[in-house]
Amino acid sequence: MGRVLVTVTVHDRKYLIDAILFDKDGTLIDFASLWLAWLDALLDTLGETVAVPIQRSDLASAVGADLISRTHDAGGPLAVGSNSEVRLVLAQRLYMSGLRWEQACAAVESASRIVDTWLSEEALIDPAAGVLDFIGQARELGVRMGVVTADDQDRTLRHLHLLGLQDSIEVVIGADTVSSGKPDPEGVLLACRRLGVAPERTLLVGDTSSDMAAATAAGLATGIRLGGAGPDDELLFSGNGSIPLHRVERFEEVSITP
Template identity: 30%
Template sequence: MRSRIKAIVFDMDGTLVDSTEAHIESWIEACKRAKIYPNYEEVRALMGRTSEDIARSILDRHGKCGLSAQELAKRKDELFECRFIDRIRAFPYAKELLKVLHQRGLYIAVVSSNPRRLVVKVLKSKTLHKYVDTVVGQDEVNRGKPHPEPILLALSRLRVSPREAIVVGDSTYDIMAAKAAGVEAIGICSGLSNSVKLREAGAKFVFRDLRELYEKLDDILF
């Protein structure tokens, strides 16, 4: 039987790579340098959104610090790249999963709430980039996840319709964006959200990790 699925759209942080803690630490350090002090749980609850959205939320709660949301987000991204990016590791089975999808002739997109340049750098550092057909970063769209714009941009580049794609992500924002785009969603419990939250957000399937998804791939695609 031939699958109707032609493309898989992956989130990156918390889905393909274990980077959530590095991002949180980057935010806390960037805020500390700006003399504002959000706590760990507060920052973690904001993960999955674009950097500017996160910065805006922090500034709304903690008051002005002399920086705009754009400036604070830029400082955080610079810190992440300089001090924390080396701590990131690819999740087990990330490379194996991308490789087998690539070998089967499926298009692979990575859609992230981080700037495109940073996404590409992380993918290259983990040698995942060679399986990826297109990358969409937050700086390429007007509205980030949970808005569907980033996913729809990736699909338009691949010339694939929403019904011919699947989104894989660890955050309710990923699932909500997929649902809004008319794309089937798979939740992975390796990052921000548990199985209950992912299902409530609209995930058709939820897996513990990428290994389980890898093992159930034929059930998903056919």
């Protein structure tokens, strides 16, 4: 595919770009629809397979989630960590509560495998509001697109298929394909190389400060954070960074024109 430059406008600022990179969870996929349901199922299964010496709510809190209010910390392990990192945090919390380390690790791994065999991702996955129209418009204009995610490569490819985006996203960089995940820029720069695009003609859309830090470190044209301000990104958005960053609530606040 040849290079096609388009203009992306956000907050009245224009960027000439030929590629867009996306985070997956919370950006392409509605976070709560999948990952809070997954955590619900994991903790239920864990409680059925081992005598858990800690409250369920405390385990959820350890990975940055509140399953009562159905909210999550955008900077917590569930939001920005890999699946294996989330399992490790849960195992550590169980260990600190009295289980032997090997018992804690085995219990979490076993519960995760059980959940993965029956949890219906197809029934749970909802696209983030506005994302399908946004990607459809970008594809019509010939924009190159990729995904850089903290999730595993195979699961990400499966999720893109369930969203119907497998033909729009050319490159996928999962956490298991790089040595360092976001906020390290390794995955972002690898995606640019595989797309054959210059970082300075690329933007990243994500929902966490880790996404914006990776965009900044990679020297992208800009980073766009969905969902507004986070408690941990004041320095990034101070205006003193090496690239401009933007906060938006919806994809509709970003326009793409030839």
